[in-house]
Amino acid sequence: MKKRIIIIGLSNNAKLAAYYFQNDSIYEPVAFVVDPEYKTMESFFNLPVYTFSSIITDFPPNEFSAFVAVGYSKMNQTRALLYNRTKEMGYQLVNYISSKATILTTETMGDNNMILEDNTIQPFVSIGSNNVFWSGNHIGHDVKIGDHNFISSHVVVSGFTEIGNYCFLGVNSTLRDSIIISDKTLIAAGAVVLQNTDPEDVCLSAKGTVMPKMSSKIKI
Secondary structure (H helix, E strand, O other): OOEEEEEEOOOHHHHHHHHHHHHOOOEEEEEEEEOHHHOOOOEEOOEEEEEHHHHHHHOOOOOOEEEEOOOOOOOOHHHHHHHHHHHHOOOOEOOEEOOOOEEOOOOOEOOOOEEOOOOEEOOOOEEOOOOEEOOOOEEOOOOEEOOOOEEOOOOEEOOOOEEOOOOEEOOOOEEOOOOEEOOOOEEOOOOEEOOOOOOOOEEOOOOOOOOOOOOOOOOO
């Protein structure tokens, strides 16, 4: 029999989380939970929608676990607020780790992490809490990742790199080895980061150059 969880959130992220838990985990979602002002429907993805005010009674934390399934809005701070609130209510927050991910690290991992398919996480990687690893990333050996980060698809994080808290790493971004990504760093899609960042830095990708016509002098 599967363990029962409630999903915090009511968006595409919440729907995807429910799908992954239903089809590839030991947990069975039983309801979605939002603040009253965001309850726009009675059911979602074939599950009932509840508000925070009623879940302690309807889904007591000694019988149900929880997962906060919210995206990267406000540099992950919205997800962090809901994470902290849910923990303060006494719920155990669980991890979702895809059976199709390659997890080689044996370091202690925090809670409420979502690691989707085709992630490769090498040995000696430490991972905090409330992080999202979308599909297809490479996390090199001896990397340290803090809390409340969002790592989108096909990101390469080279070995010995440290990522702080509340960071966003865009699609196809690349981080060289042995650098420090400070708190609230935003790394744009396709960016190549070769040095340490300061808090709240924004790292943009280089603007692509299009040649109007290949020169006949260029030998391929």
